[in-house]
Amino acid sequence: MIEWTVTETGSDSALFFLEQNIPAAPRSYLRQLLRAGKVLRNGLPLSEEGVLRPGDQVTLAESARLRELLAATPPARLDLLYETRELLIVNKPAGLAIHRSKGHEDDNLQARVEALMKSRKAAFTTAPAHRLDLETSGPVLFAKGRQAASRLGQLFMAGQTGKHYLALVTGEMTGSGLLSTPVSAKGKIKEAATGFRSLASDRGMSLLELELHSGRTHQIRQQLAAAGHPIAGDRRYGGVIPAELARMFLHCCRLTLPDPFGGPPIAVDSPLPDDLAVFLRHRHPSLAQALCTKKRQILPTSPQ
Numbered sequence: 001m002i003e004w005t006v007t008e009t010g011s012d013s014a015l016f017f018l019e020q021n022i023p024a025a026p027r028s029y030l031r032q033l034l035r036a037g038k039v040l041r042n043g044l045p046l047s048e049e050g051v052l053r054p055g056d057q058v059t060l061a062e063s064a065r066l067r068e069l070l071a072a073t074p075p076a077r078l079d080l081l082y083e084t085r086e087l088l089i090v091n092k093p094a095g096l097a098i099h100r101s102k103g104h105e106d107d108n109l110q111a112r113v114e115a116l117m118k119s120r121k122a123a124f125t126t127a128p129a130h131r132l133d134l135e136t137s138g139p140v141l142f143a144k145g146r147q148a149a150s151r152l153g154q155l156f157m158a159g160q161t162g163k164h165y166l167a168l169v170t171g172e173m174t175g176s177g178l179l180s181t182p183v184s185a186k187g188k189i190k191e192a193a194t195g196f197r198s199l200a201s202d203r204g205m206s207l208l209e210l211e212l213h214s215g216r217t218h219q220i221r222q223q224l225a226a227a228g229h230p231i232a233g234d235r236r237y238g239g240v241i242p243a244e245l246a247r248m249f250l251h252c253c254r255l256t257l258p259d260p261f262g263g264p265p266i267a268v269d270s271p272l273p274d275d276l277a278v279f280l281r282h283r284h285p286s287l288a289q290a291l292c293t294k295k296r297q298i299l300p301t302s303p304q
Contacts (some may be wrong), residue, residue: 002066013037014050016083017058024072026120033060037277060177078112081139081268086148086261088113088126089268094247094275096138097157113142130156133138133218135233138165138252139270156215162256164209165220166272166285168249168280169229170240173206174198178213179223185216192216194223200290207234207280207287209253220250245279 004021018030018039037045040059041052052058060066061263079091090113097104100111113126124145129152132138141161151154155161176197183192187240198206206229210220216238224230225237232239233248256267270282272291 002060002070003061004058006052006058013083014041014046014052015048016080017052019083020080022069023078023116024119028121029065029069029109069301078116081270082266084259084261084263086144087129087152088142088144089139089255089257090142091264091270092132092137092140094273095137098131098140099132110142115154116203129153130215132252133221133248135248136165136250136252137270137273137276139255141255141257148261152257155257155260159213160258162254163212163252164254165212165251166249166251166253166276167197167208167210167220168232168276168284169219169224170228170232171204171206172201173208173227173229174201179227181223181226183216183221183222190214190216192219192223194220196225200287202284202286205284205287206283207291219298220266221248226255226257235266242279242283244283246275247278249276251276 004017006017014034015027015030018025019027019032022030031048033039034046034048037059039046041050041056043057043059046058080088081091082089090109092098092109097108098110100108110126117124117126122144122226126142126144129141129148129149132140135282143152170248173196174230175196179192179194179196181192182189185192191214192213195211195213197209199209200207214217216222221231221237225234225239230237230239231250232242233245233246234250235241251272252270253272254267254269256265258265271277277288280291
């Protein structure tokens, strides 16, 4: 028997859980196993709609096909956060480009998603619906197929999506408000708006939660630098470069959107990655504590 124990970080979706643990298996094959009652939760058959909880024991009878899939080299690792028939949300690590570009021709987030879909024998293309900078980590939304790409693109154009970030910046920045300074985007000066809330300040640095109200290139980085509070580790816009910080301290921590295909509203959270969390605990423990204890508050509403 093949056996797994569901952990705190496991998915509550039976199909999603199997995809995480047998990444080389086509989705249709995993659905077949569930429908045939071959996947057990705590000794009882588990349906595709079944809900998994931490501590559940998931078992599956071995077979030649399963051994082959488990032994197969899986696609480059993907941290799947949310998935439906029409869309997929994955966690992008810092340093991984979203698209193919110079220096990132072979390994990029889009290529990893395509490899995953190919391993499932999916009959559609995938495309990212938005972007994050190379050094920025966090959730990225992918569309499955052209119709999904069109509908998700319309959501972003209409401003119906929400993106929240965490940033460590130079100087003491208190309270909350709206940064509404223009930024340079694709060779033009364009209006931009970013809501901010200061979580705490310590020894000349401040931890901010930010919300995008427009989607300009490098918007957050430019606006914070213009306000005199560049992001730590941001060499391009004048941020301080602590020796212990290997990259820019900017992380997309929350992505929200309505499901354009009739599902429930989508809200995906991405915890602060280990590299940034460790830096914060060691260099600014009071900021790390503030992040753990302070409850989320509503940021300024998007300008009309």
